[in-house]
Amino acid sequence: MSLDTTTTVFAAFAFIGFVLALVPFYWHYKAANTGTCLYMFWASLGCLNAFINAVVWNGNWTDHAPVWCDISTRIIVAENSAIPASTLCITRRLYHIATNTVGSKRREAIINFSVGLGLPIFNVALTYIVQGNRYYIYEDLGCWPAIITTQPTYPLFYAWPIALGLVSAGYGVATMYTFIRHRRDIHNVGSDTAMESFRLNKSLYTRLMILCCVDVTLTLPIASYIIYASTRNAYQPWVSWGFLHADFTHIYTLTASFWRTPQVWAVVEVSRWSNTLNAFVFFALFGLAQEAHLHYSLVYKYAKRLGSSWREGSSLHLSRYALLLILAGNCH
Structure with missing residues (x-):
């Protein structure tokens, strides 16, 4: 078995990202920042999942752990909307702070968990409709979802990060406009208002805005590129449910020489490195503050x-x- 150097390097960065993303978790949990906690949870889980796959399947494509691959591929599918959904929770809270419309902690937590946890789980359930097999195993990559690019795949899978990213961008623009318009009020507002919270925690909220801007800036072009590349690589017209799931239990294992075409390699590397990048960006903004x-x-x-x-x-x-x-x- 020959280990791939690129995969080894990625595994090291993924593990570091798994640890770094969890470093600020405790004090954000104590402050009841559910949006940032969900962001850390998904970023760390994604890094851990990628790390395990990179270590176990570096240099081989054997189906070592079927149950793990079932779990791992669902985590990968959930990540498709998890980080954008968590970003939406953060930008939404910042908007309510800017407009002085913050609800109760209980209500905000329910909404955030519904969006940041419920939507990714719902995304996993919907994606089963366009899942042609249990999973694929790529050499050096590990378990990968067997999602077939067909007409229903666009609204059921590809559209989620773009839709969530656009909503987050809308909240972000509205938040920045409100803060700029009321910048004088921030220094004169009473202590019983949400704007006083911004004045006292200006550094924290500024870093949250930077995080949201970075995520939206990365999410929209990456998601658009993945749609473009997937359509070019392996588009299949929808025939029927039975046709798509006829060979569902079969596991396809692919060697590196087979799947590392320029188009497929670009989609895979962008997908797995983006989550590790999210973890490092989050730590840079909050772990070094x-x-x-x-x-x-x-x-x-x-x-x-x-x-x-x-x-x-x-x-x-x-x-x-x-x-x-x-x-x-x-x-x-």
Whole structure:
């Protein structure tokens, strides 16, 4: 078995992205930022899924784990709309902050979970209609959804990231227009309004806007290119449900020399690297910010004290600092 260098490099970046995307999760969870939490969840899950596939199928195309491939391909399908849906949740919240129409935390959480979690799951269910086989296995790539490009594939699969991206762009433009129009009010508004929250957390909201702009800017051209490339590569007219699913249980395994044509290779690489890029962009904006440094310093301080207690061999000290860690977590 000969390992592919490109796949090895990708696996390393995917694993790093999996870890980095989860670093800011705790303090965003404590702040009830469900949109950003969903974004981190999907970005990290996508990186982990790609990492496992790249490691297991680097240099081979054997069907090692059928159950895993069933799960993995559904994660890949969910990612098609998961990041755009999470971005929509973030831009929607920023818009409500700008217009001072923020609802209750419970209501916002229900809406965000319905959009950021419910829509990707619904996307997975719909995609079964145009899924010709259980899955494919590509050498060096791993499990891949067996989605047939036919007429229903466009509204059921390809259109989701574009539609969500356009809605997010609409919210983003409206948010920026509102903030600019009321920039003077931000400094004069009372403390009981949502705009005061923006004034106090201007850096956070600015970074959220940057994240949304980057995602929308990447989502629309990437999704459009994938539609274009898929239509050129393997378009098949819709015949019937029975015709499309006639050979559903068969597993196709493809060697690297077979599937790495310029068109297919470009679609696959753009698809799997985009999620890793999302994880790195998120960490750059939120894992290196000022509030992140405060949390890192707290973790370092308590870890240092815990290490001193461990060296002293005192179970009493260990219990005391374990309690301090719990209390510290509840205070932030």
